[in-house]
Amino acid sequence: MNNKNIVTSELDFDLIKQNLKNYLKGQQEFSDYDFEGSSLSILLDILSYNTHYNALYTNLAINESFLDSASKRASVVSVAKLLGYTPNSAACPTATISLTVNAATINNPPSVLTLPKYSTFTTSIDNKTYNFYTTEEHSSYVSRSKTYSYSNVIIKEGALLTFRYTYANGARFIIPNPNVDLSTLSVMVKENADTESYTEYSLVDNIIYLTSKNNVYFIKEIDGNLYEIQFGNGVIGSELATGNVIVINYIATNKTLANNARSFNYNGQDLLGLTPTIYTQVRAVGGNEPEDIDKIRFNAPRVYSAQNRCVTKNDYEAIILTHFPQAKSVNVWGGEDHYPPSYGDVYISVLPTTGNFLTAEQKDYLLGEVLAPRKALTIHNKLIEPNYI
Numbered sequence: 001m002n003n004k005n006i007v008t009s010e011l012d013f014d015l016i017k018q019n020l021k022n023y024l025k026g027q028q029e030f031s032d033y034d035f036e037g038s039s040l041s042i043l044l045d046i047l048s049y050n051t052h053y054n055a056l057y058t059n060l061a062i063n064e065s066f067l068d069s070a071s072k073r074a075s076v077v078s079v080a081k082l083l084g085y086t087p088n089s090a091a092c093p094t095a096t097i098s099l100t101v102n103a104a105t106i107n108n109p110p111s112v113l114t115l116p117k118y119s120t121f122t123t124s125i126d127n128k129t130y131n132f133y134t135t136e137e138h139s140s141y142v143s144r145s146k147t148y149s150y151s152n153v154i155i156k157e158g159a160l161l162t163f164r165y166t167y168a169n170g171a172r173f174i175i176p177n178p179n180v181d182l183s184t185l186s187v188m189v190k191e192n193a194d195t196e197s198y199t200e201y202s203l204v205d206n207i208i209y210l211t212s213k214n215n216v217y218f219i220k221e222i223d224g225n226l227y228e229i230q231f232g233n234g235v236i237g238s239e240l241a242t243g244n245v246i247v248i249n250y251i252a253t254n255k256t257l258a259n260n261a262r263s264f265n266y267n268g269q270d271l272l273g274l275t276p277t278i279y280t281q282v283r284a285v286g287g288n289e290p291e292d293i294d295k296i297r298f299n300a301p302r303v304y305s306a307q308n309r310c311v312t313k314n315d316y317e318a319i320i321l322t323h324f325p326q327a328k329s330v331n332v333w334g335g336e337d338h339y340p341p342s343y344g345d346v347y348i349s350v351l352p353t354t355g356n357f358l359t360a361e362q363k364d365y366l367l368g369e370v371l372a373p374r375k376a377l378t379i380h381n382k383l384i385e386p387n388y389i
Helices: 013-025 040-063 072-081 293-306 315-322 360-371
Strands: 094-102 112-115 121-123 128-134 137-139 147-157 159-164 172-176 186-190 199-203 215-222 227-232 247-251 277-285 326-332 345-352 380-383
Touching: 013 040, 072 215, 072 293, 094 380, 112 147, 137 147, 147 277, 172 199, 172 247, 277 360, 315 326, 315 345, 315 360, 345 360, 360 380
Parallel strands: 199 215, 345 380
Antiparallel strands: 094 147, 094 277, 112 137, 121 128, 128 147, 159 247, 172 227, 186 199, 186 247, 215 227, 326 345
């Protein structure tokens, strides 16, 4: 069929070329032209290839602009960023231990013995050694039997890393490790390189109550599965000055490799020259990979819909899956659907990524740190253990 108009809806190479032929055949100058045996056929090939490439590129570029159709992680993260969503980082395997230091052989032991923050413990799995670190400082008074006892000591697996930056306009502060556990990130700022005192900055995900005086920082994911730290601008959060020194500490984890570790040895700072006795209260659990693009695609619009508060069933599920990466799946129901009915209560059952049930520490963190600040004041949250069939 001869046509004086070019059909622009085709994307296939052969159809594009045929449309160009039909267009030329519709012109009086080429009405009896033999396209197949002429040099013009080569020019039509070039035009068709160029049109095909441009159509393919445009189609891919447009697909990467939407959360549902994007296939590259950078594109999914970029669109999720517009919804105020930051993907979860890798997570350290976390264990809970107790320690006892027997100082019976020491005359006049100190009244208080401190287990420093970032004290090192080691464990071995499949003949490979992994390091664990305390995340807080712990102190104990000496007992009448000259012993020091530390219980509920949280330790996390990985490599403890420290980086220093000097603030300047236009400078970027990138965490140079894709396996960082952001829950272990510590950001401190001092006035200049000659001062000793630091000011600790806090991570925030809600700017409603921020002023120009709040010492806060923000996190965003960038290319290469890395994260970048950003500071306030003097309106939302305090603004840094040129020459300020930024110190970041964090743990880069081996993710799932140290899950289920049960036996630990103390390898930290000297404790009166004594070797502590260690009892494992909860084995290492919770080591996870960074959030993949399918989870980002699922969580981002739901977290945006929840607006950082727990009101509906979907709000609860989105908040838990986002802020509690140890959850593999979640089931939530209201007290009106419980048997017997219990109005004013919300029941939550969580299937953890490792193990069959949440640990006591994980439950406390989920209820106290994740849900309590976001729930309605008069609502009571209750955790129900999952039933396995």
